[in-house]
Amino acid sequence: MGKDVESTEFTRADRARFRQKVRRCLDVFAQMLAESRFESGRPMAGLEIELNLVDGRGDPAMRNDQVLAAIADPAFQTELGRFNIEINLPPQRLGPGGLGAFERLVRADLNEAESKASRLDAHIVMVGILPTLRVEQVGTGVLSANPRYRLLNEQVLAARGEDLEINIGGVERLAATADSIAPESACTSVQYHLQVAPEDFARFWNASQVVAGVQVALGANAPYLFGKHLWAETRVALFEQATDTRPDELKAQGVRPRVWFGDRWITSIFDLFEENAQYYSALLPLTDDEDPAEVLARGDIPELHELRLHNGTIYRWNRPIYDVVNGRPHLRVENRVLPAGPSVVDTMANGALYFGLVRALADQDRPLWTQMSFAAAEDNFHTAARNGIDSRVYWPGVGEVPVTELVLRRLLPLAYEGLDAWGVDPGDRDRLLGVIEQRCITGRNGATWQVAAVRSLEAATSVDRWGALREMVGLYREHMHSNEPVHTWPIP
Numbered sequence: 001m002g003k004d005v006e007s008t009e010f011t012r013a014d015r016a017r018f019r020q021k022v023r024r025c026l027d028v029f030a031q032m033l034a035e036s037r038f039e040s041g042r043p044m045a046g047l048e049i050e051l052n053l054v055d056g057r058g059d060p061a062m063r064n065d066q067v068l069a070a071i072a073d074p075a076f077q078t079e080l081g082r083f084n085i086e087i088n089l090p091p092q093r094l095g096p097g098g099l100g101a102f103e104r105l106v107r108a109d110l111n112e113a114e115s116k117a118s119r120l121d122a123h124i125v126m127v128g129i130l131p132t133l134r135v136e137q138v139g140t141g142v143l144s145a146n147p148r149y150r151l152l153n154e155q156v157l158a159a160r161g162e163d164l165e166i167n168i169g170g171v172e173r174l175a176a177t178a179d180s181i182a183p184e185s186a187c188t189s190v191q192y193h194l195q196v197a198p199e200d201f202a203r204f205w206n207a208s209q210v211v212a213g214v215q216v217a218l219g220a221n222a223p224y225l226f227g228k229h230l231w232a233e234t235r236v237a238l239f240e241q242a243t244d245t246r247p248d249e250l251k252a253q254g255v256r257p258r259v260w261f262g263d264r265w266i267t268s269i270f271d272l273f274e275e276n277a278q279y280y281s282a283l284l285p286l287t288d289d290e291d292p293a294e295v296l297a298r299g300d301i302p303e304l305h306e307l308r309l310h311n312g313t314i315y316r317w318n319r320p321i322y323d324v325v326n327g328r329p330h331l332r333v334e335n336r337v338l339p340a341g342p343s344v345v346d347t348m349a350n351g352a353l354y355f356g357l358v359r360a361l362a363d364q365d366r367p368l369w370t371q372m373s374f375a376a377a378e379d380n381f382h383t384a385a386r387n388g389i390d391s392r393v394y395w396p397g398v399g400e401v402p403v404t405e406l407v408l409r410r411l412l413p414l415a416y417e418g419l420d421a422w423g424v425d426p427g428d429r430d431r432l433l434g435v436i437e438q439r440c441i442t443g444r445n446g447a448t449w450q451v452a453a454v455r456s457l458e459a460a461t462s463v464d465r466w467g468a469l470r471e472m473v474g475l476y477r478e479h480m481h482s483n484e485p486v487h488t489w490p491i492p
Helices: 010-035 064-071 098-118 147-160 184-186 198-218 234-242 247-253 268-280 294-298 305-311 344-361 374-390 403-422 426-442 447-462 465-482
Strands: 044-054 076-078 084-093 124-127 164-169 173-178 189-196 316-327 327-338 392-395 399-402
Touching: 010 268, 010 294, 010 305, 044 344, 044 447, 064 076, 064 084, 064 098, 064 124, 076 305, 084 098, 098 344, 098 426, 098 465, 124 465, 164 234, 173 184, 189 198, 189 316, 189 344, 189 374, 198 268, 198 294, 198 316, 198 327, 198 374, 198 403, 198 426, 234 374, 247 399, 268 316, 305 316, 327 344, 344 426, 374 392, 374 403, 374 447, 392 403, 399 403, 403 426, 447 465
Parallel strands: none
Antiparallel strands: 044 084, 044 124, 044 189, 076 084, 164 173, 189 327, 316 327, 392 399
């Protein structure tokens, strides 16, 4: 999203200036790609986790500003809703000790943050959608104090010209309207970052698209929204609808949504940034004084402010990232498909599966994406969001198959190969991929545990749905902080 902003109104001149700067940035970016200006050869990975705050009853705790002040750690930052915070971990080498270091860092930081937050009657929960969140709690008042969220809200609603519609049919049905983007705050995710060389980017992005459905099926952790049992990973449907700038007429015309899986395999990272400039109007047309062409001409590295800001308001499930660290530019795939949680070890197991699979697929002589249509990958993704670990997905050479069978028979061996190629420690590899294996064997992930727990509580006690959800969140929080994988959690 970029830095804090002060402007609250944009003129036509602002938008024209921003569009020109985006195109100028795009030209400079193309020149940098042609001249091989990017850092490569160091397989770095990054991790961000969005978190929810709850009070002692399990209801949303709307006090992220107080909690962040108490935590006083720059690794923790504000998020869209006042019951959200985010943790950003320092990058790690994808080699011996890298995944283990991530796990230790997250666990230590969460323990420290939980200790400080609890003094304010706030507790941290990693979950795709907070099950106790009510529809009346996601009005404009829930938006965090940072001005950029208010400004983004104004621009999305102005572009759409009417209220947002939330309409999700799953086990139960939810139909609601919203006069702000606040429902998006219900979506809390984990983002894996993978730094790659420019010449390798297309292969890793395409591989990420191929495996997105499998990731969501195994990692689904958001079955409840506003008290309704909907999709296994309802976060996908909610995020797509809560940020949709298109009224029905533009949808009918085929205008692309801002939350987007994509519509084709790519041959270069440039394809994605070019699509951003061609297909999407600016939501935050804030221009910087930098002239990227002049900066590059004198031998320095441009920030490409407008290109990056624009990219930050287009929510691809696998997003391209251009960044500059210590004066050195690099490229990353940002994998955004998974929900937060359930535990740190589950999060790292999901990461191990992702990093291993995309490396193995990217290294294949005959790329898998040349053997399947892009539409099949997108169908897998949305099928997995609806049905979770019970999904059947399409895979080349196999056809339609239960996702757990596909993972156990074909994909886990590939993930082992990929992690070996990265140089991951065999102990971390075996332990984390073992969690994935057991998840497939037991058929239990975060979504199935939540549903089973709520059904058990509703059947065995006199509590209503909301009471069961509160009790489930309390149990979930205890298990989460034990750091045991979700397939081992008992059903109450």
